[in-house]
Amino acid sequence: MKKKTLVLGATTNPARYANIAINRLTQNQVPTVAIGLRQGTVAGVPIETEKVPFEDIHTVTLYLGPPRQEEYYEYIVSLQPERVIFNPGTENPEFFRILQKNGIEVEVACTLILLSTKQY
Template sequence: MINKQKNIVILGASNKPGRYSYMALQRLKSNGYTIIPVHPKYKEIDGIAVVSRLQDIKDEIDTLTLYINPTLLLPMIEDIIKLSPRRVIFNPGTESLEIKTRLKISGIECMEACTLVLLSTGQF
């Protein structure tokens, strides 16, 4: 059984209902996960406090799910490695062989998948 007390970071969280990152936030929340949304422009999304950058996260992280363009992600590789999540989910459109390789070398599990599909099929 999955321990839903684990922290899940949504990098590129959005407050727009039509965005997949918003849908993932809602699904994770409704499934009882502890969510840490990351976005530089928001203070909160639906009552959940948003952190502006990865460096502001002090909690242990189980999963980091990505919703930003790989070109924007490149400067954050070292921050992700320092955060040391158990796994990183590359949602469609966020895939990057360079980033994935660097994270794997650092011992971080990487998967190309859709968070919404993983939740829907019980594989999250």
């Protein structure tokens, strides 16, 4: 089963890691959805600007710094993902505790490295 992934902090800017992650996820045939500040499309994946109630999300990969994560705490928990990946610079001990309390795995890692080393 492919691990349907939500990229949170998505952008159409090709220089940003969130954009690169969407491209690599789709190249690896990982079903991908995305939320960002502005609508657009990356690798055929539409970027939503609202908290869409996506279904069957296995992984949420964060590209938002801790100050911008708080507004997404309840939303992410409501999606009931198996895990949340905190990419470099997104580490947030407060959010770690909330996720763990809700039975969601916390992984401090780089999505791009996990994909390139086949550990995703």
